[in-house]
Amino acid sequence: MALEYLTQDQINQFRRNGYLIIPNFLSSTETNVLLNRAKALLDAFDISDHPLTKFTTGDDNHVGDNYFLNSGDKIRYFLEEDALDTNGKLTREKQKTVNKIGHGLHELDPLFRKVTLQNERLRSLVKDLKFHKNPLALQSMVITKQTHIGGEVPEHNDSTFLFTSPPSALGFWIALEKCTSTNGALSFLPGSHITSPITKRFVRLPTGGTGFESLVGEEEEERIRKESERRKGEYILEECEPGTLVLIHGSVLHKSERNTSPKTRFAYTFHMIEGEPGMAKYDEKNWLQPTPEMPFSRVLA
Numbered sequence: 001m002a003l004e005y006l007t008q009d010q011i012n013q014f015r016r017n018g019y020l021i022i023p024n025f026l027s028s029t030e031t032n033v034l035l036n037r038a039k040a041l042l043d044a045f046d047i048s049d050h051p052l053t054k055f056t057t058g059d060d061n062h063v064g065d066n067y068f069l070n071s072g073d074k075i076r077y078f079l080e081e082d083a084l085d086t087n088g089k090l091t092r093e094k095q096k097t098v099n100k101i102g103h104g105l106h107e108l109d110p111l112f113r114k115v116t117l118q119n120e121r122l123r124s125l126v127k128d129l130k131f132h133k134n135p136l137a138l139q140s141m142v143i144t145k146q147t148h149i150g151g152e153v154p155e156h157n158d159s160t161f162l163f164t165s166p167p168s169a170l171g172f173w174i175a176l177e178k179c180t181s182t183n184g185a186l187s188f189l190p191g192s193h194i195t196s197p198i199t200k201r202f203v204r205l206p207t208g209g210t211g212f213e214s215l216v217g218e219e220e221e222e223r224i225r226k227e228s229e230r231r232k233g234e235y236i237l238e239e240c241e242p243g244t245l246v247l248i249h250g251s252v253l254h255k256s257e258r259n260t261s262p263k264t265r266f267a268y269t270f271h272m273i274e275g276e277p278g279m280a281k282y283d284e285k286n287w288l289q290p291t292p293e294m295p296f297s298r299v300l301a
């Protein structure tokens, strides 16, 4: 079948490297619409209701966990580690304390929905890539990387956090602002999706909260850890312009550094998994659970 959006070269590059940079996926108008919407959400965010500021006495250790675990069908706000001082007071204006907004933007917010679930360009790309037979969009986030406070995202692969058996996560990450070496552009370990298997998964713990469950023996985990340590110098920093889409294979290792600059680095990201019955199992251990009111949405009609 003829390709609709990607070139065969781009598809080959994605298969080889485990990620693909697609400049100008969104026009500057489309990008600014999302950036302005993200900023408006931050302005409207009522921090007085937030569990981190409301429950500082340790009365209920799981309030923060539940705020996160039940955010799949909501628009919620997750704060930077340095957002509060030791007295539980905000260290800066509320907009600048937010690390990310998640996880139901693609369903609930009309502007983010339009780019994710009502986007012919995206559907064409997804059909060309053939990564999934029946792609389901399951979560979305705006990551704000605020000036000076925006924290690092350590090396990881996305299938650890959005686990299916076999792994099938695919990330779509769209720069809403220019991404540079000082404001926390993404960097990737090319080809690591082939050499670094998923060794653990992020799960709901039976005792409440979340944790990691190992999928391989200790020896194998150690071997893989050493291998990624050995290849540390091979990371490629991908600076990019607003409107750039980065496709991220669920197994490729990637990270971003702390924003040490005076410029924010807003990005919109969402993920898909395989939804075709019998092809990949999504189970109840995952932190993110579909709800009857909001099941994961099919991307292709």
Ligand SMILES: O=C(O)CCC(=O)C(=O)O
Binding pocket: 143, 153, 158, 171, 173, 184, 186, 254, 255, 256, 267, 269
């Ligand atoms: O935006 C970032 O800095 C990190 C994003 C990321 O690693 C992800 O979405 O998997």
